Amino acid sequence: xxxxxxxxxxxxxxxxxxxxxxxxxxxxxxxxxxxxxxxxxxxxxxxxxxxxxxxxxxxxxxxxxxxxxxxxxxxxxxxxxxxxxxxxxxxxxxxxxxxxxxxxxxxxxxxxxxxxxxxxxxxxxxxxxxxxxxxxxxxxxxxxxxxxxxxxxxxxxxxxxxxxxxxxxxxxxxxxxxxxxxxxxxxxxxxxxxxxxxxxxxxxxxxxxxxxxxxxxxxxxxxxxxxxxxxxxxxxxxxxxxxxxxxxxxxxxxxxxxxxxxxxxxxxxxxxxxxxxxxxxxxxxxxxxxxxxxxxxxxxxxxxxxxxxxxxxxxxxxxxxxxxxxxxxxxxxxxxxxxxxxxxxxxxxxxxxxxxxxxxxxxxxxxxxxxxxxxxxxxxxxxxxxxxxxxxxxxxxxxxxxxxxxxxxxxxxxxxxxxxxxxxxxx
Numbered sequence: 001x002x003x004x005x006x007x008x009x010x011x012x013x014x015x016x017x018x019x020x021x022x023x024x025x026x027x028x029x030x031x032x033x034x035x036x037x038x039x040x041x042x043x044x045x046x047x048x049x050x051x052x053x054x055x056x057x058x059x060x061x062x063x064x065x066x067x068x069x070x071x072x073x074x075x076x077x078x079x080x081x082x083x084x085x086x087x088x089x090x091x092x093x094x095x096x097x098x099x100x101x102x103x104x105x106x107x108x109x110x111x112x113x114x115x116x117x118x119x120x121x122x123x124x125x126x127x128x129x130x131x132x133x134x135x136x137x138x139x140x141x142x143x144x145x146x147x148x149x150x151x152x153x154x155x156x157x158x159x160x161x162x163x164x165x166x167x168x169x170x171x172x173x174x175x176x177x178x179x180x181x182x183x184x185x186x187x188x189x190x191x192x193x194x195x196x197x198x199x200x201x202x203x204x205x206x207x208x209x210x211x212x213x214x215x216x217x218x219x220x221x222x223x224x225x226x227x228x229x230x231x232x233x234x235x236x237x238x239x240x241x242x243x244x245x246x247x248x249x250x251x252x253x254x255x256x257x258x259x260x261x262x263x264x265x266x267x268x269x270x271x272x273x274x275x276x277x278x279x280x281x282x283x284x285x286x287x288x289x290x291x292x293x294x295x296x297x298x299x300x301x302x303x304x305x306x307x308x309x310x311x312x313x314x315x316x317x318x319x320x321x322x323x324x325x326x327x328x329x330x331x332x333x334x335x336x337x338x339x340x341x342x343x344x345x346x347x348x349x350x351x352x353x354x355x356x357x358x359x360x361x362x363x364x365x366x367x368x369x370x371x372x373x374x375x376x377x378x379x380x381x382x383x384x385x386x387x388x389x390x391x392x393x394x395x396x397x398x399x400x401x402x403x404x405x406x407x408x409x410x411x412x413x414x415x416x417x418x419x420x421x422x423x424x425x426x427x
Contacts, residue, residue: 004149005413011144012106014100018075019093023318024060026050031057032091034066036074037093041118043050043171043191044072044089044307052092055065060092064099069109071100075302076137080125083199084109084114099138111411120409149411158417159410162424166403173392173399178390181266184385188334191378192368198227213381216373226368234371239332241363243284243386246313255279257289258314260295265302266337267393271312280390290326292333295320300346304337308390317368327379330386335367402427 001154010016026033030051038044052060066072066085073082076096076218085091085099093099102109124146129136151159190196201219202209210219218228228234247254255274262270274283287293287307295303297317306329314320334343345362349355359405370378409415 005149005155007147007323008150009144010146010148013104014071014102014112014144015149016100016140016143017093017261018098019063019095019145019220020060021095022083023095024052027053030054032089033060033094034072034091034097035094035359036076036081037070037098039074039078039083041081042167044083044086049215053255053393057090057092061392064093064101064401066091066093066099067101069102071112072097072101073116074098075140076154076321077135079129079136079138080117080122080232084113086196094192096135107150108153108156108160109152110164111149111156114160114163114407120412121148124148137276142324149413151413161311162417162420163403163407163410164405166399166424170396170399170403175397176248177266177389177392177396179390180385184330184382184389185334185338187378187382187385188331188338192331192335192370193372195227197326198404212379213314216371216377227370230370230374231369233367234363235321235332235336235365235367236363237369238328238365238367239292239336241321241359242285242320243322244320246284246286256282256312258293258312259264260297260301260315260317261295261320263303263305266389267306267307268305269397279313280315282316282399283313284316285318285320286293287312287314287320288322290323290329292321292336293320294321294325294336294345296344296359299349299357300342302342304342306333306390308385308394317356317358321363325375327376330379330382333386334382336362336365338407338418341365351388398427 016209024033028051030053033044033050033052035050038046038049066089068085069088070088071082072085072093074096075098100112102112117146125138128138128142128146130139148317150156197207197209197214197217198219198221201214201217202221207214218230220228222228224232226406253276257272257274257277257279258268259272262268262272269275274280285293289307289310291307292304292305293314295301295317296319321332321336344355349357402424406415410417
């Protein structure tokens with residue numbers, strides 16, 4: 001480490017504030033009430049936010065008004081989580097949240113975030129965590145004494161810019177995948193839930209679809225309200241349930257294992273690697289590209305994903321749905337993981353602390369069974385969207401791995417910026 005790098009106390013370079021130790025009444029619209037659940041591995045996830053009135057906002061910001069660049073962090077329960085306040089966010093601090101504000105331009109805010117997320121500071125947080133009867137916490141009055149390694153400002157800027165470029169790309173991919181998935185789900189709902197193309201033809205309206213595609217749809221409904229020639233069915237009509245099991249076969253030297261805890265809302269966040277004999281006993285479901293996996297334990301938690309790669313083994317906690325034909329890939333995935341179906345499975349789950357449904361309940365999910373021509377048209381139209389989702393998520397997984405490798409080495413001074421830039425360019 002260069003001689004100009006210094007170890008200082010947080011309080012030397014930043015002021016620390018917290019908000020009221022209470023919970024206000026919430027409203028449907030207004031300033032954002034920033035809760036600890038919004039902190040997600042270095043960024044703010046505002047997909048599920050709560051709001052307060054203007055009057056409550058003024059009460060909750062008497063100590064501090066969060067401004068762009070402030071580091072907001074949790075000092076109870078979710079200790080170790082932190083993010084920066086972005087431009088344009090009108091918010092107040094919720095319970096168990098505090099913020100650090102740079103005292104001068106001696107500190108790059110984004111460097112502070114990365115140092116906070118780095119292993120040295122995380123270990124210091126763990127060492128100073130006080131167990132409580134209800135929640136664990138760090139004493140905020142001790143926080144200004146916590147150490148931070150501070151390079152000269154130009155090096156802080158270089159580190160922050162490099163890691164920030166990775167995070168920006170990861171966030172761009174996240175938004176792109178979310179937009180593509182929203183489009184795919186809207187198309188599925190239009191065709192196979194609301195039957196919009198059929199209704200348009202039945203009512204004599206012009207279809208927004210190309211003529212060749214619109215021709216595949218019937219122009220009227222049968223007596224049961226189903227498009228003529230289609231039928232009511234279940235996912236079992238279009239997918240095989242748990243088609244392959246690893247069983248007692250231990251011929252594989254290594255097992256790439258996918259668990260429920262590491263699969264969230266369409267993303268396999270981590271693959272665990274074991275030697276065959278050390279793999280968990282629940283590592284039984286053989287996964288193939290195109291399979292849909294959906295957690296049967298606490299299904300409302302969103303433990304589902306589309307499988308993109310071969311050679312993985314899933315937990316017995318998954319129901320594996322393998323499309324009966326390749327062109328059914330998108331139909332099966334979107335039908336099984338629709339918001340409505342996830343809610344329905346969550347309502348059916350029982351079992352006390354670990355409510356669950358049987359795999360066959362997933363296979364019995366009701367769905368329409370369209371004509372082969374409509375399924376093929378949907379595959380052609382929606383397949384590129386799903387491929388784009390998988391590509392964006394796959395690239396983000398690689399970028400996250402690179403970021404996890406570079407961050408501790410950069411903020412410790414072990415790795416030079418130029419070497420790190422070369423690693424990013426090569427990725």
